[in-house]
Amino acid sequence: MTRSELRAALALDAVEARTLHVLAGTLPFVEVDARRWGLVDRDVPGGAKAFEAAIAALERAACAMSQDAVAVIASLLAPHSSWTPEMAGSAYRVLKVRRAAFAAERTGVRAHGSP
Numbered sequence: 001m002t003r004s005e006l007r008a009a010l011a012l013d014a015v016e017a018r019t020l021h022v023l024a025g026t027l028p029f030v031e032v033d034a035r036r037w038g039l040v041d042r043d044v045p046g047g048a049k050a051f052e053a054a055i056a057a058l059e060r061a062a063c064a065m066s067q068d069a070v071a072v073i074a075s076l077l078a079p080h081s082s083w084t085p086e087m088a089g090s091a092y093r094v095l096k097v098r099r100a101a102f103a104a105e106r107t108g109v110r111a112h113g114s115p
Contacts, residue, residue, distance in 0.1 A: 031087065
């Protein structure tokens with residue numbers, strides 16, 4: 001679905017874009033391409049298992065930028081080789097959210113965007 005369709009499905013108005021920003025790093029939601037959002041198990045080649053493998057590869061590569069994530073995932077074999085840059089970006093954002101949650105847990109500070 002498009003970003004506007006996702007907003008409508010979640011009953012969000014256009015000014016609640018911050019909610020979409022939080023969703024960008026929250027599974028099962030992933031960006032499928034430049035216009036559409038989807039669900040990891042349904043819309044990402046390899047599903048959740050491949051998504052977790054991609055996150056592990058990004059962690060090993062110590063990715064610090066979304067562009068790095070695209071390159072790392074593009075170098076992986078199938079099913080990752082068919083991923084879009086947006087799918088790679090979604091994996092990177094999930095990794096960033098997990099890193100922040102882990103850091104917050106270690107310091108006892110609540111992570112931004114966590115429940």
